[in-house]
Amino acid sequence: MFSSQLYIGGRRTDGGSDHWTTVRNPATQEQIAEVPKASMADVRQAITAARTSFDDGPWPRMKPAERAAVLLRMAEEAERRMPELVAVNMAEAGSVRALAESIQTGVPVAHLRDMAERVLPRFAWERAIEPTVGPAIFQGVLRREAYGVCALIPAYNFPFFLSMMKLIPALAAGCTAVLKPAPMTPLESLLIGDLADVAGIPPGVVNVVTGDAEAGRVLTTDPMVDVVSFTGSDSVGRTVYAQAAASMKKVVLELGGKSANIVRADADLDAAARSTLAGITTHAGQGCSLLTRTLVHESVHDELVERVRTGLARVVVGDPIEAATTMGPLISAAQRAKVEKLIRSGEQQGGQVVFGGGRPAGLDRGFFVEPTLFTGITNAMTIARTEIFGPVGVVIPFRTDDEAVEIANDSPYGLSGGVFTADMVAAYDIAARLRTGTVTINGGSAGVSPRAAFGGYKQSGIGREWGEFGLDEFLQTKTINWAAR
Template sequence: MLTYDSFFIGGEWVAPSDTSAFDVISPSSEEIVGRVPEAQKADVDAAVAAARKAFDEGPWPRSTPEERADAMARLSGIINEKLEDFARTISTEMGSPIQFSRFGQVLAATMALDFYAGLTRETQWEETRAGLLGPTVVRRAPVGVVAAIVPWNVPLYVSMLKLAPALAAGCTVVLKPAPASPISGQMLGEAIEAAGLPAGVVNIVPADRAVGEYLVTHPGIDKVSFTGSTAAGRRIASLCGENLRRVTLELGGKSAAVLLPDVDLATALPQVINVGLMNNGQACVAQTRILAPRERYREVVDALVDQVSAQVVGDPLGEDTHIGPLVSATQRERVEGYLAAGKKEGATVALGGGRPKGFDRGWYVEPTVFTDVDNSMTIAQEEIFGPVLSVIPYGDVDDAVKIANDSRYGLSGSVWTEDPDAGLDVARRVRTGTFNVNTFMLENCAPFGGFKESGLGRELGPEGLAAYIEYQSVNLPSGWSAK
């Protein structure tokens, strides 16, 4: 069992303000596998004070881009050295299949960190422009102290989507991991300590929602970056609005994978299934609405059911496991509620629809395929966050685009076709922040975020760095020139 008894605050491991702790329960065995102290308001006060002091008085915001980039590179190297430890910990605490943990949870995190280390070196942090009365220096300055609130489903990667650009900009950070996956957050603190970042630049306080709200409203915070549910995002947005606090929100999704009539199912479906069921379906970018041409609907369903039925359900640490358990009993109950709603509203269960046989322990749900789904059904409109796919028929391409856009979300999506140009035409018509043609990827160089209720702002790319920057214009007298 992995047990921690302190928080990483101000560059040190400090005792918590009281004895409250999170017991981390394995989703596969239902046994306690770790314990981490639970931050209270006093611990948040200490973390914010450390971050505030590091920003107002410390060397990090005043360091050179090369110094920041070098420190980020050291951190990336340390995480890479501990890749297997991080991956196994994440799989143990929240149920992600180990193969996904290695690449989608840990390696992807270091790749994002490496990208921002490079961008730190390349960015023009000050430039001089010719004004009407004299030259103007435009500075890119760090926004200040950042509250980064991350979810349990991809804890290290999402942490890095916030931490990497914040570090690149010269910000300091208070990171709040989720109660269900706090151990990997503590391990990140150990890596940051080993990388030698200045004291207070990153502070880590696992906490529940109420203390998270306290962090969001703390007067020492300049910006909030949140990834999680749309309902929680609305609350955070309102609190930040009251305080005129900068905010980035990456929220829910209900994305569509559009199979055009010419699609090669043998090539496309394995990738479509991987995207739809990634991380046990617990991914905001999961494309769980499969839009199939009416004239090929039965062919698509038969092929999809055949391939999904081959997905191995098992121990998340098993090398051949495709589908692990859901993160908690509560999450399984939530998913089972959607399974019941789909059946009640008239969808057909072509595969799965319940708990897998042979699993007396663990919060498992069968990989499920619903057919005869209308896009107005609950299972097609609401984010299930479990291994559940809905196959929706469409008439022509215009109808497919209409169905894809018939959602309050707009986070991700894809199109599968033998004609990439036709796929690009579809992409231009779908209102979603990230779209893929015959592939799936979050590219570090490109902005990631959502339209509509999928969020505000962007992460990744230069746009993700801009979210942690304030622009300052310094107007100088005529004739001034740099010395």
Template sequence: MTGTLIDTRDTVYVAGRWIPATSGRWIDIVSPSTEQLVYRVQEAGRAEIDAAVTAARRVADSGTWASVPPAERAKALLRFADAVEARGAEIATAVTNEMGAPVNRPSEVDGAVGLTRYLASVAAGLPFEEHVPGVFRPSIVRRVPVGVVAAVVPWNAPLFLALQKVVPALLAGCPVLVKPAPETAYDSFVLADAFDAAGLAEGVVSVLPADREGSEYLVAHPGVDKISFTGSTATGQRVAGIAARDVKRVTLELGGKSAAVVLPDADLAAAMPALVTGTTINSGQACSLLSRVLVPRARHEEFMAGYTEALDAVVVGDPFDPATTMGPLVSRRQYERVLSYVRLGAEEGATAAYGGTRPDGPARGYYLRPTVFTGVDNGMRIAQEEIFGPVICVIAYDTVDEAVRIANDTPFGLSGAVFGPQEEAVAVASRVRAGSQTVNSAIDFDFAAPYGGFKSSGTGRELGGAEGILGFTEALTIGV
């Protein structure tokens, strides 16, 4: 367990060089497992943001990176993937210190490296130029870079979600400005080291840790052409409003209140491992969390007996302990927010059927056992609002049509799951208004499939191979 100040950084990575930060504002990063200060990072000031945008603007306007053949850009990103992989242990330790991800969870580094290598393999063969016969005249359709991209990254999967934006943008020929979340600002320095080691062209990448003021300055900067943002719906609305002033391109991957529909003929024993994963992943701090579980009324007691028994195997504790399967919440503010929803559930008349308390053992840290409410009406706030913690609503239904109606009765539409016989489950999943659905699984994304939300869960798509890369381009039509 780590609980003392490990490192302090007062430089930022701007256009391929480390330069002093001038903001005078420090981000104190507190370990959620010990409540002790572990890192101090100075924010990028307006001067550094201006310098980064100016350098990126120069790259975009001159076409120096866009003119590099796609296959060569792909090779550069493969070098970057190697550099990230070489720093894997360092990144993983930083992320565990910053936001409490257990060391034994599937490696975020492996996922980020795998994504980078996959997208590089796709980009090398993409048709960035197409000749269209046309109806009135032939045309050349070129996919040109959208320009300077601001990638605004959340804290809950900081490396993977950064590269989900940065890698396709770079492969499309865009320079990128990475804005990590304050809670996980430190691991972005290791990421910047990996970009440096890859030898990317000057001005192509900058990494700018900042809090709200710096983030808004970057998003509103006239030199930025596109914003790719992942975070809360409220902040996404703010980003979209700022972008609209200059008609900037924007991709938003926002909140969720995903439903897991357990069909009447589902094999409950077979479904439990995926349901436990889907309802406790990342201590509940995931936009795709299966936070509403819809269960046939006739099987409600059977389901709860199996589900609570399965939850008993979840080990909540020190994220550096290999036995831990669920770590703490990211911060005191988040911990108190989640506890307020636990209290709210009881006030709304739901029954706290499991958890809702600290685990036995750790005296410090923002730990909370998985919390399961039964007797939930879908109109309750705990069933409608994104909590971003391990608070699960089990909702009984009488017919499959009612289950679909409940699943869709939410302002969100990011993801979800259906458990039951495959053909029926696919049919039900097709009726749910959400961007990604899984059948008998809690893994809601694939590198090769587009990912994003309906309704208040966002706009645009990321991942998806070619679709994800081409999302950072504009179509330029030349009639010939």
């Protein structure tokens, strides 16, 4: 339905490598597409196109309202092609339909509209500096200006969502970009070139290239790139950070998580159980902000575990194209092997599997793992400290709020968190003490609102995404001042 070619300087191309990447459906292992693998010369050509467009083209010099109008056309075209986006997401990423229609595709388009309709028109691009009286009168202006050329590198799990959450603020700021999707899920990102064409984005402003770690290294080290925005594991994030350091690039990192969900004795256990289920099964656990450590007061531990176990028994694992499916596959055989190894380590270290732990019966093709729940876990165990990126949750008991906060914060990560309790004062106090970028109370309410900020503490990353907070990451602040005598 759309081109799977590279998109460089406003044109489609197969590139110059003569190598192709096979994209497979993780639920069936069938080939669904072949895309050209960009050569290093292709990646450099895309960077040059972005650099030329930023230095000499109209995009950074447009008024914010003009850019907003273009972004609105981009949103309208994405909405028109939403059924296609959903179908591609289900095929390449293995999302069930409900997830494909919401967070995977619908939410980023809503964020795009919000940027065009709310953020850009209201953003303070210039503001006066309050005059200071001394030997002379100091006065001036603070200006916000586009940072420059941006390398955008999303992860495989939410291809369109992550690509757009980086591209939207970069474009709104007046930057130009080179987007490099993950090799396993490139199709939705390549479609963005079509959206850019229809919206009338000038050539070179948006470029989309494929490739592996070597292509990423070119993007993170090329001196013509000013900003690197990366989403992925903390181990690769450290590599990106180090590579960008040589040329002092601005770096935004959205990395891993091992987020804790604190369930107090007075909590609504049905709601808490639903939250725990979601943390295990949403996109087969392939989400950095999912709540995968459930810390539950010892007095209600067994009740909560039984509710979660009952809920897991109702989960239908299978091909997302089937209407009855509620949890799809992992992305690859390698990811499944990693998850299974961590499950075995949990058992070897003394954890008890109360549900799952293996592969679903009757699914001979596809990269499926049963949703799995562990009890008998301490926070020192590997399975409680490592980001699994699979449908595995652990339950850890606590006695006091202080102990719960201590366990929650005893992690190298700090991306998300949750609190379930009937006492809103206690909930807010706990939320304020958690060293994490987002906390939901009793399931939250805002979801992935463009008015919120998303990002982590500690090894979960640097910087923030979404709305005006994401826009700010792609802007420089310039002071222009003068003295009036």
